[in-house]
Each structure stands twice: as structure tokens, then as C-alpha cells.
Amino acid sequence: MTDPTPTTEQASAIRFRRNLVRVMSVQVIALIVLWLVQRHFSI
Amino acid sequence: MHPLNWAVVIVWLSYVAIDGLRRARGTKHIEGYFLASRNLPWWAVGLSVMATQLSAVTMIGTTGQGAVDGMRFVQFYFGLPIAMLILGVTIVPFLHGAKVFTAYEFLERRFDAKTRSLTAFLFLLSRGMSCGTILAAPAVVFSAVFGWPLPWCVAFMGIPTVLYTMIGGVQAVTWADVKQMALIVVAIISIVIVLLVRIPVSPGAALHIAGAAGRMRTFDFSFSLTNTYTFWSGIIGGTFLMLSYFGTDQSQVQRYLTARSVNEARSSLLISAYWKIPLQAMILLIGVLVFVFYTFQAPPLLFNPAHERDVRAAEPAAFASLESRYGAALTERRAAANEIARVTDSEDGTEASAASAFRVRDSVVTSVRAEALKLAERATGKQSKDVNYIIPRFVLEQLPLGLAGLFIAGVMAAAMSAIAAELNSLATATVIDFYRRWVKPEASDLHFLNVSKGATAFWGLFACVVATQAATLGSLIEVVNRFGSFFYGSILGVFILAMIPRSRAFGAFVGLICGMAAVAAVNFGAPQIAFLWHNVVGVVTVVVVGTLLSAMSGKHANTGPATHVPRTE
Numbered sequence: 046m047t048d049p050t051p052t053t054e055q056a057s058a059i060r061f062r063r064n065l066v067r068v069m070s071v072q073v074i075a076l077i078v079l080w081l082v083q084r085h086f087s088i
Numbered sequence: 089m090h091p092l093n094w095a096v097v098i099v100w101l102s103y104v105a106i107d108g109l110r111r112a113r114g115t116k117h118i119e120g121y122f123l124a125s126r127n128l129p130w131w132a133v134g135l136s137v138m139a140t141q142l143s144a145v146t147m148i149g150t151t152g153q154g155a156v157d158g159m160r161f162v163q164f165y166f167g168l169p170i171a172m173l174i175l176g177v178t179i180v181p182f183l184h185g186a187k188v189f190t191a192y193e194f195l196e197r198r199f200d201a202k203t204r205s206l207t208a209f210l211f212l213l214s215r216g217m218s219c220g221t222i223l224a225a226p227a228v229v230f231s232a233v234f235g236w237p238l239p240w241c242v243a244f245m246g247i248p249t250v251l252y253t254m255i256g257g258v259q260a261v262t263w264a265d266v267k268q269m270a271l272i273v274v275a276i277i278s279i280v281i282v283l284l285v286r287i288p289v290s291p292g293a294a295l296h297i298a299g300a301a302g303r304m305r306t307f308d309f310s311f312s313l314t315n316t317y318t319f320w321s322g323i324i325g326g327t328f329l330m331l332s333y334f335g336t337d338q339s340q341v342q343r344y345l346t347a348r349s350v351n352e353a354r355s356s357l358l359i360s361a362y363w364k365i366p367l368q369a370m371i372l373l374i375g376v377l378v379f380v381f382y383t384f385q386a387p388p389l390l391f392n393p394a395h396e397r398d399v400r401a402a403e404p405a406a407f408a409s410l411e412s413r414y415g416a417a418l419t420e421r422r423a424a425a426n427e428i429a430r431v432t433d434s435e436d437g438t439e440a441s442a443a444s445a446f447r448v449r450d451s452v453v454t455s456v457r458a459e460a461l462k463l464a465e466r467a468t469g470k471q472s473k474d475v476n477y478i479i480p481r482f483v484l485e486q487l488p489l490g491l492a493g494l495f496i497a498g499v500m501a502a503a504m505s506a507i508a509a510e511l512n513s514l515a516t517a518t519v520i521d522f523y524r525r526w527v528k529p530e531a532s533d534l535h536f537l538n539v540s541k542g543a544t545a546f547w548g549l550f551a552c553v554v555a556t557q558a559a560t561l562g563s564l565i566e567v568v569n570r571f572g573s574f575f576y577g578s579i580l581g582v583f584i585l586a587m588i589p590r591s592r593a594f595g596a597f598v599g600l601i602c603g604m605a606a607v608a609a610v611n612f613g614a615p616q617i618a619f620l621w622h623n624v625v626g627v628v629t630v631v632v633v634g635t636l637l638s639a640m641s642g643k644h645a646n647t648g649p650a651t652h653v654p655r656t657e
Contacts, residue, residue: 057130057349057351057355060130060332060355061176061351061354064355064358064359065176067362068172069169069173070170070360071362071363071366072361072365075365075366076166079306079307080294080306083159083304086295086296086298086304087304087305088299088300088428088439088440
């Protein structure tokens, strides 16, 4: 096993930040959609 | 089931088992067996963690819950993204950086051997039993639906899983999980499409009918300690539960320890949360749509075919009378549903009164079914878990040819991926935290590899035995699961203490015991408090007691990491 080089480590740090933004965006969008669905369809 | 559906199931199981065995080649070292030489890509680890959490209970039980209770269960997962964020900056760098095999190994470095052994023992006890229940849940349902003996159903899923987990280790488990996850997603999407096609009203009208029955209510903002599924219990209690599960449970920790670096481990953890809320909402939506489907097509009075047979034989007159009332109630409910569809599509503004009429009709149907369930319990002497049979019955009777096989394979895939990860983590904790720590600290890698395979086979056998005895062990399993909830939050408390520089081994050990005692006191003293709050009680007690005792015993206690622990690098 070899330790990741600084370049790959930097790339994975960038990937982590990008994933963080994506994951949180998906959760927020999911909650908004669920809220709108509840408001629209609950009679 | 049609032979073509069986062919789909058998081809899939064979493919997963054979591919798992093929990937076993080259696994000759213990680090490769347990941690895939810490060299798996982040996306595969993330998908694997996601597959591990989607058990057969999710595919059968959660969809059934959606049919009878609607969408509100999804609030249970609201704490997950928050927990992932906290873990990404706290426990993940600690554990990955420590280069440990197990989360409990880290506790010995930070505190002492008894804290490590106690937490590892609690993990083995609860996970060993839960592995059996994960296998038992679909096996019991398949046994009732197909009329097979329970041990056959257990063996059908258990043997291939034990084989590829035992021979291939975590590498085989992870790559099998990636395929299983793909199958599960395809099965879920296919069923939603089929339901939308088969329901005889527009999708909008279908959701209005579900909304009229209260099935579309996702958010409940009431602050109630006794209501399990509210927004606040999901956000607060759910966050602590997810922190405990993903941060301290070896079955999850081991997955991100396989990643190449800390950032890759964090990414894999995030990916496992990526689609959690949308996916769970989709799974619940299947149940909601099945409810709507059965407002237009008469559902069986009892979904469990074995119970239906038994009750019909034991109490024919009472059952026939209930069936007659049920038929009449269904006809009236269908008329009310059609009225909602008509006013929804024509938008003439009388939705509220149509919904109110539907609710009255639906409550009659629900009360007749409740009477039938009581009759079934009286006739069979067993607790009725009819909700678990709604989806299997729908799948086998209503889905087109081939798709039913795909769903059954998906349920089996979910069970197998959940069990495989747990078997691997049980073997890891057995070998690393007990065998290598207490029995044989020095031996060749090949020796530990063989012991690990033996441990996997042992836990696989243990899970199969527990699963086949599920009916008779029912109360015992419940006791163990309840016992498990006593220490989940408490173990998280110990890991939080591990990150506080001034905490000491004595404080951590006594704090752990006090945390479990506090949760037990809440559980028995105030049983009405929802279980999600138990984790909060456990964490807070351990951290407060542990910090106080550490401050009091400061100068005399063990303050640093143990130096005699075998390093794993």
C-alpha cells in the first residue's frame, strides 16, 4: 500500500468539497419537494 | 410464482455469488480481507454503505408502512445529512488516521483494554442477533407466501451470502453491494412506473386520494417525546442515532476504513447519504401508491396467505361475515375515491367535501380489517404482522411477468448485502478485538486470514440458526434489540470522550456503564418516550459522567494511548 501523493490528496479534498455541496443540495431539494407535495396533495 | 420469475431470481443470485467468489482471488492478507488493502474507490464504498442500510425490512416493511401510515416515516432520516457532516470532520479523520481495523481498537489506544473489549462485546452481541433477524424477516414472509419451510428460505439467501463473504472478504462484499444496489434501484423505479400505469386515475388524482387519507403528510412539527416520527425526533434523535450507527458501529466504520484516504473516506460517507431521503421517500411512495391501487381493486382481507388459510379453516362463519362487510365497505370507498378523482380532474372546488366522505369510508374499511386482524391473532395464536405481506402479495399477484422476479431478487439482494457487511464486520471484531488481542497476538497473516474465514462462517451459521428459530426466539430477539438500544448512544458518548483531550480511561468506562443504566432507567421508567430519544440520553450521560470523573481522577489515571497494543500498519 502506498500513501496518496499530495496531488491525489488535493484532488480528493476537492472531490470531497464538491460532494458535500451536492449531497446537501440534494437533501435540501428533497425536503422542499416533500413539503410542496404535502401542501399540494393533503386535503 | 411463474418459472420465468424464478429464473430471474436464480440467475441473479448465481451471478452475485460467482462474481463474489471470482473477486476473492488475490486476497491473501488480512488487510486485503478486512479492508481491501484500503484501496477501494470512494463511489463503490459509498454505494456499498447505502446497500448495507437497505435491508429486506426496508423493501418489505417500509413499503408496507407507507401503505398503512403514509410518508411520515421519512422524518426518521432527517438527521442523516447532519450526522454525515459532523462525522466527516470528527470521527472519520480520527479512525482513518489511526490506521485501525476496528473502531474499538482505537478505544484501547485512547483509553484501555477493558473499554475496547466491552464495546466490542456489545457490538458482537447485538449485531450477531440483528444479523439473524435481518435474514429472518424476508425468510418468514417468503415462507408464508411460497409455502416453503422456513429453513429452506433461510438457506436460499444465507448460503450464497456466507460463501462469498467468507471466501472473498470485504472486496467481494463491496462489489456485490454495488450490483445489489443497482438492482434495488431498478426494481423500485419499475414498480413505481407499473403502479402509475395500473392505477385507473391520473397520477395527480391518485396522490389527492392518498392525501385525503392522510398518507401524504410528511412533516409533523409537534414536539412530542412520545411520538416516534416527528420532525424534531428525526432532526435531534435521528442525528444522534445516525452518529452512533455510522460513527461507532463496526459494520459501517469498516466500510469507510477501506477508502484510500481521509477525504475519500469522507466522500464515501457522504455518498451513502446522497440519495437516502429521496430513496426512502420513493420507497414509502410505493406503499402509498399500493394503497391507492387497492382502493380501485379489491385487496384481500388478510394479506398474509398462511393466516388467511388458518382463519378461514378455524372460524369460517366469522371470517365470511367479515369478508362480506369488507366487500361492501370497499365498494363505498371506491365510489368516494372516484368522486375525488372526478373533482380533482374537473377542478370544480368541492375537493374538501369529497375528501371528507372518502375519509369516512376509509375508516370503515380500516375498522373491518382491524377486526379481521384480531380474529387472525385469536385463531393462530400469533401476533399478526400483516403489514409486511402487503407488498409481497401485491408484487406476486399484480406485477407483470419477470418484474415480480426482479422485485423478489431485489428483496433478496437487500437482505444479502445487509448480512454480508455485518458478517464481515462481526468476523473483524472477533479476530482483531478478541482472538488477536487476547488469544494469539503473534501469528502469520495466513493464520489470521484462515481464522477470519472461520469466524465469518461461524457468524453466518449463527445468523442462519437465529433466523430459523425466529418464531420461537421472537421475545428473546426483542429483548436483545431493546438491550441494543440501551448502549448505542452510550458507545457514541465514549467516542466523543475519546476526542476530548482531558478525558481518562476510568471516566470513559464508568461513563459507558452509567449511560447504559440511564437509558435502561428511561426505557423502563418512562416507556412512552420514543426510542429515538434514548440515544440522546445515552450520549449526554456518558459525556457528562465521563468528563466529571476524568476531572476528579485526573492526576492518577491513564491519560495517554496504550502503547502495548499491536499496531496494524
